[in-house]
Amino acid sequence: MREQLQKLLQEATANVLLAEGATAPEDFSVVVVPSKTPDHGDFACSAPLGLAKVLKAPPLAIAQRIVDQLQDPDGILRKVEVVKPGFINLFLVADQWHAVLKRVLEEGENYGCSVAAQPERVMVEFVSANPTGPLTIGHGRNAILGDVIARLLEVTGHEPVREYYFNNAGRQMRVLGESLQARYEQALGRDAALPEDGYQGEYLVEIARAIAEEHGENWLEGDEDRFKKAAETAIFADIRATLDRLGIVFDVYYNENTLYEEGRVEAALEDLRAAGLVYEDDGAVWLRSKNFGLERDRVLVKSSGEATYLLPDIAYHREKFRRKFDRVIDLLGPDHIEQFPYVKAATGALGIDVERMELVVYQWVNLRSGGELVKMSTRKASFVTVDEVLDDVGPDVFRYFMIDRRADTHLDFDLDLAKERSDRNPVYKIQYAHARLCSIIRKAQDQGLTLPLASAFPYARLESPEEAELVKRMGRFPEILQRAAAQREPQEVTRYLMELATMFHTYVTDAQRHRVLSEDEELSRARLGLVSAVRTTLANGLRMLGITAPERM
RNA sequence: GCGCCCGUAGCUCAGUUGGAUAGAGUGUCAGCUUGCGGAGCUGAAAGUCGCAGGUUCGAAUCCUGCCGGGCGCGCCA
Numbered sequence: 258m259r260e261q262l263q264k265l266l267q268e269a270t271a272n273v274l275l276a277e278g279a280t281a282p283e284d285f286s287v288v289v290v291p292s293k294t295p296d297h298g299d300f301a302c303s304a305p306l307g308l309a310k311v312l313k314a315p316p317l318a319i320a321q322r323i324v325d326q327l328q329d330p331d332g333i334l335r336k337v338e339v340v341k342p343g344f345i346n347l348f349l350v351a352d353q354w355h356a357v358l359k360r361v362l363e364e365g366e367n368y369g370c371s372v373a374a375q376p377e378r379v380m381v382e383f384v385s386a387n388p389t390g391p392l393t394i395g396h397g398r399n400a401i402l403g404d405v406i407a408r409l410l411e412v413t414g415h416e417p418v419r420e421y422y423f424n425n426a427g428r429q430m431r432v433l434g435e436s437l438q439a440r441y442e443q444a445l446g447r448d449a450a451l452p453e454d455g456y457q458g459e460y461l462v463e464i465a466r467a468i469a470e471e472h473g474e475n476w477l478e479g480d481e482d483r484f485k486k487a488a489e490t491a492i493f494a495d496i497r498a499t500l501d502r503l504g505i506v507f508d509v510y511y512n513e514n515t516l517y518e519e520g521r522v523e524a525a526l527e528d529l530r531a532a533g534l535v536y537e538d539d540g541a542v543w544l545r546s547k548n549f550g551l552e553r554d555r556v557l558v559k560s561s562g563e564a565t566y567l568l569p570d571i572a573y574h575r576e577k578f579r580r581k582f583d584r585v586i587d588l589l590g591p592d593h594i595e596q597f598p599y600v601k602a603a604t605g606a607l608g609i610d611v612e613r614m615e616l617v618v619y620q621w622v623n624l625r626s627g628g629e630l631v632k633m634s635t636r637k638a639s640f641v642t643v644d645e646v647l648d649d650v651g652p653d654v655f656r657y658f659m660i661d662r663r664a665d666t667h668l669d670f671d672l673d674l675a676k677e678r679s680d681r682n683p684v685y686k687i688q689y690a691h692a693r694l695c696s697i698i699r700k701a702q703d704q705g706l707t708l709p710l711a712s713a714f715p716y717a718r719l720e721s722p723e724e725a726e727l728v729k730r731m732g733r734f735p736e737i738l739q740r741a742a743a744q745r746e747p748q749e750v751t752r753y754l755m756e757l758a759t760m761f762h763t764y765v766t767d768a769q770r771h772r773v774l775s776e777d778e779e780l781s782r783a784r785l786g787l788v789s790a791v792r793t794t795l796a797n798g799l800r801m802l803g804i805t806a807p808e809r810m
Numbered sequence: 811g812c813g814c815c816c817g818u819a820g821c822u823c824a825g826u827u828g829g830a831u832a833g834a835g836u837g838u839c840a841g842c843u844u845g846c847g848g849a850g851c852u853g854a855a856a857g858u859c860g861c862a863g864g865u866u867c868g869a870a871u872c873c874u875g876c877c878g879g880g881c882g883c884g885c886c887a
Contacts, residue, residue, distance in 0.1 A: 290826065293833095303829050309867065316867070342867075344830065387887075429887055541885050552813075552883080559885040566887050591881045594814060620815070621880075661835095662823060665815060667880065669822065674836085680849045683835060689849050697846045740826070752824065755834075759851095766842090766851040774846055788846090810849070 258357075258732060259300060261333070262347060263289040266302050269326035273319070279311045289347070291733065295722070298338060298346035299729065305343040316343025354725060355716040357732035361790035362711050369734045369797045373414030377583040381407045384500070384507075384588075385422040388492040389433050390458050390640075392499045394622050395590065397643040398668060401659035401803075402619055402747065403588045404505045408801050409742035409750070418582070419506070422573065424513040424566075425489050432456065434485030440465035441484065445474060458640075464491045499643050503652055504803050516572045522564060525572035526557060528607055549602035567599060574604040574614065586615045586745070594618050617745050619664040626672045641672075650675045653804045657684040660747040660802065683755060687795060688807055690758035693765065694792035695808040697773055701785050704774065708789060709782045718783040721771055723764050727787065730757055731794050738801065747802065754798045761791050 267287045274281060287304040305320035312319055320339040327337065336348035361368045383403025386396050407417035424430075436456040442449035444465045451457065468476060468487060476483065500507070516522050526542070529535050534545045540560035544567070547554055557568040577585045589597065597616050605611035624641050647655055654675050661683070662668050674681060709715060719725070734753070741749040764771065765788075773784040796806040 288826095290829095293830080297830075301830085306829070306867070341830070389887095424887075427887070539885075543885095556885045561885075563885085565885070591815070593882090595882045618815075623880095666823080667816075671822080674822090678849090681836065682849085685849055686835090689847080693847055693850080700846055737826095744827095748824075749826085752834075759834090762850050763852090765846070766848090768845050772846065810847090 258349075258353065259289055259291065259736065262300055263287065263302075265327060265329065266304065266323070266345070268328065269323045270304055270308070272326045273312075273322050274308075277312055281308065282311060291729075292346065295726075297340075297344070298336070298348040300347040300349075302345040302347070303343070305345065309343070317341075319343065320345050351725075352716065354728045354732065355714070357728050358716065358719075358786065358790055359711045359714065361731055361793055362708070362714075362786060365793060366797060366800075368793055369738050369801065370412045371414055371735050371739060376414050376416065377410075378416045378418070378581065379407075379410055379584045379586060380418050380420055380577055380580075380582045381410070381586045382420045382422055382577075382588070384505075386496065387424050387429060388489045388496065389429055390456060390492060391460055391495055391642040391644060393640045393642055394624055394646060394670060397503075397646070397655065398619055398622050398659045398664075399588050399590070400500065400503060400505055400643075401656050402617065402664055404503070405656075405660050405747040405802055406586065406588075406617070406742070406745050408803060409738060409747065412801055413739050413742040415742075418508045420509040420511055421507045422511045422513065424569075426514060430485055430489065433461075433488050434481065437461050437465055437468075437488045438481060438484040441468055441476060444469040445477070460492070460495070461488070464488060467491075499647075502647055503643070503655070511573075513569050513573070516569050516576065521572040521576055522569050525575060525607065526568060529557075529571075529603065532606055534603070534606055544599070544603060546599050546602060549598075549606070551598055551602060555599055567596070567603075570596075570600045571603045571607070574600055575607050575609060578609050578613075582613075584613045584615065586617060588617045588619065591618055591620055615745075617664055620667045622668045622670050624670050624672060646670075646672065646675070653688070654682060654684050656803050657751060661751045663746060663748055683751075684804065685810075686762075687754050687758040687799065688805070689810060690761050691792060691795045691799070691806045692808060692810045694761065694788055694795070697765070697788055698785070698792065701774055701781070706774065706778070706781055706785060708786055714786055715779050715783045718780045719787055723760075723767075723771065724784075724787060727757075727760055727764060727791060730760060731790055734794055734798070750798055750802060754795060757791065757795060757798075761788075761795075 266289055270281075270287050285304075285307050287302065289300050289302045292298050292301045305316045305323060308319050309316045317339060320343045324337050324339055324345060333350055333353050334347060335350045338346040338348070340346055364370075381403050384392070384396060384400050386392060392400070403419070407419050410417040432452055432454060433456055435452045439449040439451045439455065440461045444462070464487065526535070529544065534548065535557060536543055536545065541556050542558035543554045544557050545554055546552075555567055556565050558564050574585065587597070594616070601611050601614050601616075604614065643655075649672070650658075658670060658675055659668070678685070680686070719728070737749055737753045741747055765773070771784065773788055774781050799806040
């Protein structure tokens with residue numbers, strides 16, 4: 258609907274420009290946006306203000322000329338207003354909104370979904386935590402953001418693939434194995450110290466205890482590698498269990514080691530070398546990243562012969578595109594933001610269109626408990642796990658809190674607030690609206706009241722401004738989802754749902770003016786249709802965020 | 811020192827890419843119960859949009875410089 262109007266305005270504007278022999282400024286475009294207040298109509302356009310300079314005329318006059326040129330072949334406009342500085346306000350014919358209601362009722366649980374103009378196969382790589390410990394609340398933000406972005410891509414007509422990349426070799430894992438070994442010996446009552454930079458988390462104590470119970474002292478001698486293996490197995494099982502609780506299912510777990518086994522790391526290095534982008538110095542192999550305008554050159558292969566993380570990362574990103582993805586999205590914390598350009602530039606040098614490589618950075622999660630901020634580090638034991646928080650708040654609240662803020666701002670997760678199962682918790686307000694809607698619908702069924710067919714729907718009975726506003730707001734849902742998906746900003750959806758829920762609560766509270774179920778059967782059926790549509794929209798929105806929509810609370 | 815992110819109501823944050831009177835939640839205060847679920851609703855108070863300049867019809871949004879917070883700047887991952 259907005260697009261339709263925008264097109265009409267664009268044509269009218271083009272005609273005005275043509276008549277003047279003028280061309281629009283480069284970054285100019287005719288945009289129609291929903292009006293903020295009903296006084297300003299249903300939609301508004303500020304294009305005349307942007308054309309004042311090129312046309313050398315007052316914006317008001319330009320607005321009038323555009324309006325004069327405006328065609329309305331389908332008769333969707335009731336009124337067009339030219340106002341103060343140079344805005345054009347558009348008022349729709351009332352039954353335009355009937356189409357919205359009709360659409361919601363017809364599409365049901367598919368309402369909001371759309372078809373992409375250019376469907377893309379998108380890899381969303383997220384979490385990607387190495388199996389060195391349980392998922393922390395920071396990983397939790399990554400996990401929920403990634404999952405919801407994938408869900409949003411799905412409902413806007415794209416094909417996301419969720420991938421988890423991990424590394425179970427190298428120094429980190431060796432230290433982990435040694436830490437477990439120490440814990441094991443401690444479990445047997447022996448005096449053993451953790452390695453200097455060992456992992457201090459309680460979880461290793463538990464794993465060690467299990468090993469001690471099962472194998473007694475048999476592991477004191479022999480293959481030390483098995484501690485690493487045991488740690489990895491146990492921790493990965495733990496991580497998967499946590500993801501399961503969050504309702505996240507990965508399509509692919511990709512082991513960095515595969516890149517070595519398939520020779521892709523070697524190949525990447527050779528191709529970079531062939532492109533003249535590497536050199537040797539101090540016995541190490543360096544990437545000429547300064548050639549890409551980056552700060553400094555970086556090491557690809559250490560003098561020890563081991564690759565740094567950078568080289569496999571480059572190979573990995575090339576591998577992603579080899580698997581025929583149109584787009585690749587990485588979710589990373591702020592500590593990785595500096596490194597991404599190097600991966601991107603080098604991957605680009607290998608012939609990949611880097612415009613299709615995208616980074617979503619999220620800022621750290623500060624956990625607040627009793628007014629105190631908890632600093633988190635996996636190595637030190639001072640972190641809070643996703644599981645601990647889930648025990649207190651459940652997945653719905655957790656998901657909501659993690660996406661209700663833009664990814665690139667710091668997130669203060671107030672544990673005390675999240676724990677509160679009360680009206681202070683915004684997610685309940687939306688869920689409560691849904692439960693309340695279900696209650697009304699149940700009651701209608703008990704009374705034998707049926708939903709009218711879309712073709713014979715008494716739309717005209719919905720006369721109040723509140724009803725019109727509700728329908729209008731529902732009409733924006735598909736566009737909100739498209740925006741949220743395209744911008745990778747899920748908070749647009751939570752905000753929207755909050756608004757819609759509040760509008761409904763306001764509407765239904767004023768039972769004097771618009772009680773849904775009344776003596777007037779036709780009116781009741783019309784309002785039942787309205788209310789059902791609101792329920793559908795809320796339920797769909799929540800589902801798209803992975804949050805449940807309870808029928809009773 | 812250099813690079814990236816951020817600074818908006820007491821608190822936590824939005825702000826449709828430069829548009830009309832800067833909005834929500836929460837907190838505070840005052841109200842709403844013979845009423846489809848009060849986990850709700852109505853109203854009020856609360857802002858020099860970090861500071862100072864600049865760009866133009868118009869700036870929370872863009873450019874510059876400061877101030878303050880976070881993160882990064884290894885042959886660590």
